[in-house]
Amino acid sequence: MTFAVALLLAQAAAAPAAPGEKVFLTTCAVGYCHGVGGAANRGPRLRGRTFEAGYVERTVRHGLPNSAMPAFEGKLSEADLSGVVRYVESISSPSAPGATAPAPPSAPKPAAAMPAELATGRALFQDATREVRCATCHQVGTGEQKAGPDVLAAARRDPQGLVAASRSAGAKQVRRTVMRSGESFPARIFTETPQMVRVFDLSGMPPVLRTLRREEIVSVEPDLEWSHVHVTSSYSDAELAEIARYLAWLAAPR
Amino acid sequence: MTAGPETADFRRLLTVGWPPNARLPIRSPLARIIMSEMKRIRLLISLATMLAGFAYAADWATHNDWASYGGTQGAWRYSALDQVNRKNVKHLKLAWAFQTGDVEGGLQSTPIVVNGVMYVSTSWNDVFAIDAASGHEIWHYAYARPKSLAMIYGPWNRGVAVGDDMVYVGTLDNYVVGIDRKTGQEMWKTNAEDSIQCGCNITGAPLLVKGKVVVGVTGGDSAHRGYITAFDAKTGRQAWRFWTIPAKGEPGNETWAGDTWKVGGGSSWMTGSYDADLNLLYWSVGNPAADFYGGDRLGANLYTDCVVALDADTGKLKWYFQEVPHDVWDFDTAYENVLVDLPVKGQTRKLLINVNKGGYAFVLDRETGKFVAGWPVVKNLNWIHGTDEQGNLVGRNEPVPGKATLICPSIGGGRQWNQAAFSPRTNFFYTTGIEWCQEVTAGPEEAHEGQSYFGGNFVLKMPPDGEAGGHLGAYNPVTGKQVWQYKSKYPLLASVLATAGDLIFCGDPEGMFFALDARTGEKLWSVPTGSGHRGSAVTYAVNGRQFVATPSGWGSAVAGLFQQLWPEAEHFRRGSAVFAFTLEEGVK
Numbered sequence A: 001m002t003f004a005v006a007l008l009l010a011q012a013a014a015a016p017a018a019p020g021e022k023v024f025l026t027t028c029a030v031g032y033c034h035g036v037g038g039a040a041n042r043g044p045r046l047r048g049r050t051f052e053a054g055y056v057e058r059t060v061r062h063g064l065p066n067s068a069m070p071a072f073e074g075k076l077s078e079a080d081l082s083g084v085v086r087y088v089e090s091i092s093s094p095s096a097p098g099a100t101a102p103a104p105p106s107a108p109k110p111a112a113a114m115p116a117e118l119a120t121g122r123a124l125f126q127d128a129t130r131e132v133r134c135a136t137c138h139q140v141g142t143g144e145q146k147a148g149p150d151v152l153a154a155a156r157r158d159p160q161g162l163v164a165a166s167r168s169a170g171a172k173q174v175r176r177t178v179m180r181s182g183e184s185f186p187a188r189i190f191t192e193t194p195q196m197v198r199v200f201d202l203s204g205m206p207p208v209l210r211t212l213r214r215e216e217i218v219s220v221e222p223d224l225e226w227s228h229v230h231v232t233s234s235y236s237d238a239e240l241a242e243i244a245r246y247l248a249w250l251a252a253p254r
Numbered sequence B: 001m002t003a004g005p006e007t008a009d010f011r012r013l014l015t016v017g018w019p020p021n022a023r024l025p026i027r028s029p030l031a032r033i034i035m036s037e038m039k040r041i042r043l044l045i046s047l048a049t050m051l052a053g054f055a056y057a058a059d060w061a062t063h064n065d066w067a068s069y070g071g072t073q074g075a076w077r078y079s080a081l082d083q084v085n086r087k088n089v090k091h092l093k094l095a096w097a098f099q100t101g102d103v104e105g106g107l108q109s110t111p112i113v114v115n116g117v118m119y120v121s122t123s124w125n126d127v128f129a130i131d132a133a134s135g136h137e138i139w140h141y142a143y144a145r146p147k148s149l150a151m152i153y154g155p156w157n158r159g160v161a162v163g164d165d166m167v168y169v170g171t172l173d174n175y176v177v178g179i180d181r182k183t184g185q186e187m188w189k190t191n192a193e194d195s196i197q198c199g200c201n202i203t204g205a206p207l208l209v210k211g212k213v214v215v216g217v218t219g220g221d222s223a224h225r226g227y228i229t230a231f232d233a234k235t236g237r238q239a240w241r242f243w244t245i246p247a248k249g250e251p252g253n254e255t256w257a258g259d260t261w262k263v264g265g266g267s268s269w270m271t272g273s274y275d276a277d278l279n280l281l282y283w284s285v286g287n288p289a290a291d292f293y294g295g296d297r298l299g300a301n302l303y304t305d306c307v308v309a310l311d312a313d314t315g316k317l318k319w320y321f322q323e324v325p326h327d328v329w330d331f332d333t334a335y336e337n338v339l340v341d342l343p344v345k346g347q348t349r350k351l352l353i354n355v356n357k358g359g360y361a362f363v364l365d366r367e368t369g370k371f372v373a374g375w376p377v378v379k380n381l382n383w384i385h386g387t388d389e390q391g392n393l394v395g396r397n398e399p400v401p402g403k404a405t406l407i408c409p410s411i412g413g414g415r416q417w418n419q420a421a422f423s424p425r426t427n428f429f430y431t432t433g434i435e436w437c438q439e440v441t442a443g444p445e446e447a448h449e450g451q452s453y454f455g456g457n458f459v460l461k462m463p464p465d466g467e468a469g470g471h472l473g474a475y476n477p478v479t480g481k482q483v484w485q486y487k488s489k490y491p492l493l494a495s496v497l498a499t500a501g502d503l504i505f506c507g508d509p510e511g512m513f514f515a516l517d518a519r520t521g522e523k524l525w526s527v528p529t530g531s532g533h534r535g536s537a538v539t540y541a542v543n544g545r546q547f548v549a550t551p552s553g554w555g556s557a558v559a560g561l562f563q564q565l566w567p568e569a570e571h572f573r574r575g576s577a578v579f580a581f582t583l584e585e586g587v588k
Helices: A002-014 A018-028 A055-062 A078-091 A116-125 A151-157 A159-168 A237-251 B005-015 B029-052 B557-564 B567-571
Strands: A174-179 A184-192 A196-201 A208-213 A217-222 B092-099 B112-114 B117-121 B127-131 B137-141 B166-170 B175-180 B186-191 B207-209 B212-215 B227-232 B238-243 B273-275 B280-284 B306-311 B317-322 B338-344 B347-356 B360-365 B371-376 B405-407 B421-423 B428-435 B437-442 B456-461 B469-475 B482-488 B497-499 B503-507 B512-517 B523-528 B538-542 B545-552 B577-583
Touching: A018 A078, A055 A078, A116 A237, A151 A159, A151 A237, A159 A237, A174 A196, B092 B523, B112 B538, B127 B166, B175 B212, B207 B273, B273 B338, B421 B497, B456 B557, B469 B503, B497 B538, B503 B545, B557 B567
Parallel strands: none
Antiparallel strands: A174 A184, A174 A217, A184 A196, A196 A208, A208 B186, B092 B577, B112 B117, B117 B127, B127 B137, B166 B175, B175 B186, B207 B212, B212 B227, B227 B238, B273 B280, B280 B306, B306 B317, B338 B347, B347 B360, B360 B371, B405 B437, B421 B428, B428 B469, B437 B456, B469 B482, B497 B503, B503 B512, B512 B523, B538 B545, B545 B577
């Protein structure tokens, strides 16, 4: 341990910016992101810019929402992350004298590392090679409007029953919707207003969020035929068990 | 829209004809006489066709409307309107300006105009319906912005598609939306793929074909597997999906080593074209990932950098032509496909012209996908020497991994996605081009699903023997012979608009909107609009009055890239407005 520290110190003394610069080159100055050496590119110029104290670290760690800048906390080792931050600060201009660092906004707590044995379940949940996968209808923690209910709530309530639930559940909330045009399809109601009903049309995959005018609707009745098993048939029981384990961990309070 | 009903009937008469293909029984002697006359007339017409060259060529000009992203589904970006022409263009005045307020990413849209209403999408996927004569807002659809995306591609949007009842747009979080055309009410919304997971989305304009909304997807510079998807225009249900990279067991998958096909890029990020007579949907596929490093993905990497022709009803592949096998330059084929019938060696052929991002135009037979001709759009091009008779690349100059290699053009392209135009009056192909180079250092990179996956970095450089800059030229579409070239200090990133008034319209990165003489390239008119042009001008008529309208509003990835060669571009002003021009009162 002390040998490694000594080595690091020796390296730092010899070439202070080198490790961070290398990480910058291979992680940040790629493709359409930042330019080599902090030059302008699709991402903004960093060289010669003035940054508020703490801004670079916050941005590298947590990214900028709804921009092309991702969060690197967890993606880079802590050593690499600090190195990159030091490098960017070294190529920037010092801020005006007397500037004080504003209190950093309360950053989201870093997610507890997922146990490695749950990686399979996670990959199966969002398996892009399957035409229909869990993630087609369910979101976990993103808040996105999706056709299916909150699967984490179900996992919290009854983690043991998840496999059975995914083979049969869903009929409770699914409605057979019949339209004046003659169209008839299974749907899950999303929102309603006096004039409109918004539903997730489940007749095909992916589901479609449709806005239906009330006067076009003939009836909306419980759909006794639709079953979750229609869309989970590509998963084996063993695969569903893996997914259930992953969801149970996600849902557990920490 | 393709040929008008009269031309189509005539063509059917010539091809299906009367005996020997006729289903009608030949009973009366009079009929027989008429039939033999028809035969003779048919022969004469065929002769005339060969001599005239274009008499029965498909007509993809627009008229009062600008109904589709490329003007019409043939992507000519050409209008038959000639009220505004070379003589009177200097009398164009501002009719109205419309500010969208959504300036991030600029305004990269092509406005669509149908029956006097203009529909335009903004960078964050708002859609406006505007009275195209007065500029007043009819409705504003505000898309629910995604909560949190790491968005490699965006924020920007290149336009909507307009059908009988609905307006369609693709979104930054990879949804397709159908909006009621009269009221702006959202009618349906469906997800093409989880954008947080795939790091991909839709930025190109949809194409409406046979009651289906067809969209591409981004992700070509990410660890992603691309696709082209069609949704039922009325209900939003998915009709078909064509994966641009074949799966294991499918033909073409063997052109990818190991499992690299799963993360091979192959995005379809621009808008296709459609030939109704052939029922072929043409779409262009982008580069393979990792862009600069091909060491892991040995093989031709189908169908990246291909023009694919799909059956419009089923999405099944009819033919493909790969412009750049095993691309290691990020030279997408993704741009527009201009459909045009032209004589080649004395015989009229149905052609398709696609300008590859590497600054090289490919001319294909759009019935068969066979290579017809290829020609450079720029002077500074060192990644190949050219093409042979079959369209194979000759003299590949690939980046050497680990070593800074000079490649021209740069990653910005010998041409950007802003589209070319074709004029059936001059028979010229009008396209922009960019002279610039770069030093690329390629190297292996680990693929992480949904994250950027370039395999190297680059530094922009001036061309070794000249200045960097842009131009807009008129070329013979088949031979590539340059007729004239208009030079621009900065690369031009706006599409070209051609009209029957023999005018060429375009806009520059400082906001100058200008008109050139289509025959000589002489600048006839210009007006400053205050923010650079990154979208596409259109022209249309309302109650007999012609308007020329252009988006203005600077943004995009390449706008950032500019700054490496032109540092002053850091201060180019953002904006997001549509400016509509018309002739002064009393001017003819």
